[in-house]
Amino acid sequence: MIFKRNFYIAIGAKIVNFIHFFGGLFSLAVQTFIQIPAKPYGAKRIFEQAKKIGVDSLPIVSLVSFFLGLILALQTAYIMQKMSSEIYIASIVAASLTRELGPVITALIVAGRCGAGITAELGTMTVTEQVDALVTLGSNPIKYLVVPRYLAVTFMLPILTIFANAIGIYGGYLLCVNRLSIRSNTYISMTFQSLVYKDVFTGLIKTFFFGMIIALVACYEGLAVRGGAEGVGKATTKSVVSTFILIIIADCFFTALFYFFWV
Numbered sequence: 528m529i530f531k532r533n534f535y536i537a538i539g540a541k542i543v544n545f546i547h548f549f550g551g552l553f554s555l556a557v558q559t560f561i562q563i564p565a566k567p568y569g570a571k572r573i574f575e576q577a578k579k580i581g582v583d584s585l586p587i588v589s590l591v592s593f594f595l596g597l598i599l600a601l602q603t604a605y606i607m608q609k610m611s612s613e614i615y616i617a618s619i620v621a622a623s624l625t626r627e628l629g630p631v632i633t634a635l636i637v638a639g640r641c642g643a644g645i646t647a648e649l650g651t652m653t654v655t656e657q658v659d660a661l662v663t664l665g666s667n668p669i670k671y672l673v674v675p676r677y678l679a680v681t682f683m684l685p686i687l688t689i690f691a692n693a694i695g696i697y698g699g700y701l702l703c704v705n706r707l708s709i710r711s712n713t714y715i716s717m718t719f720q721s722l723v724y725k726d727v728f729t730g731l732i733k734t735f736f737f738g739m740i741i742a743l744v745a746c747y748e749g750l751a752v753r754g755g756a757e758g759v760g761k762a763t764t765k766s767v768v769s770t771f772i773l774i775i776i777a778d779c780f781f782t783a784l785f786y787f788f789w790v
Contacts, residue, residue: 548769555669555747556739559677562670572675580641580676581683585690588636592624592691595632596698599623604707613707617714618721620699625722629692630730631778634737637684638770642745645676646766649749650759658750673746681738688734692727729785736781737774744770 603616649672652658658668696718703709748766752758 551751552743552747555673555750556743558669559673559743559746562667562674563678565667565670569671569675572671573678576675576679577683579644580637580679581687584637584640584683584687587640588633588687588691589694591632591636592629592695593698595628596620596624596695597702599628599695600699600702604702608707613703613709614713614717616699616703616707616709617717621696621718621721622726624692624695625726625730627730627778627782629695630688630733630737631774633688633691634684634734634741634774635771637680637687637738638741638745638774639767641680642741642770643763643767645742645745646749646763647759649746650752650762653750653752654755654759668750672750673742676746677739677742680742681735684738684741685731685734688731692730725785729781733778733781736777740773740777741770744773 599620600616603619604613607613607616649658652672658672661668661671700711700714700718703714704711745766748762748769752762754761
């Protein structure tokens with residue numbers, strides 16, 4: 528009986544924490560949307576965050592995307608060579624990157640690199656009472672801290688994804704042209720023939736929502752930190768794990784929506 532009671536208590540606590548998390552996330556999202564058009568706009572803070580999140584993330588996104596395209600072409604070539612269909616490698620690489628791999632991998636990289644940084648930064652400000660000091664001085668923490676990060680992540684992630692798609696396709700191009708003896712103009716022609724506007728734009732639409740998830744979860748966990756330095760570490764870990772899970776769930780939802788329900 529004691530075991531069953533503890534088990535039900537643990538399950539109930541998990542459910543309450545789950546509801547509390549999504550309730551707090553929704554509340555933060557509403558407050559953020561309300562504060563976006565409010566003055567002052569804080570353009571300088573937005574551009575500073577855009578540089579940290581977009582420009583500073585470009586090298587690692589480019590590196591991962593290049594090798595992702597290379598690996599995808601290698602794995603595809605292994606199968607296609609058996610069927611003498613190497614010419615279709617370009618189509619598979621381009622469609623896979625623009626539809627799924629480019630947006631998702633870029634979002635996960637930004638979540639791991641920038642989302643964790645945002646949580647740690649805001650968490651440190653919370654435990655050192657800097658956020659309370661902003662309130663005391665009459666500043667709105669959501670407007671001053673959350674809105675610039677939210678806008679920067681939301682609008683820089685699609686731009687990073689465009690670069691990731693292009694560089695990944697280039698990685699596949701190098702392999703096919705230099706190792707599989709596919710003509711350069713043939714590879715380029717097959718790439719553009721296989722891509723349609725729906726593939727490109729559905730992938731980019733996903734990234735706007737991925738950016739919202741990254742920014743809101745990172746800021747929420749950072750502002751909800753309790754317990755000093757240990758709390759900051761726990762919040763950072765929870766932020767990254769929660770963001771990864773929500774990105775995968777959102778990707779599954781949008782893929783089903785775009786390709787099975789919205790034909």
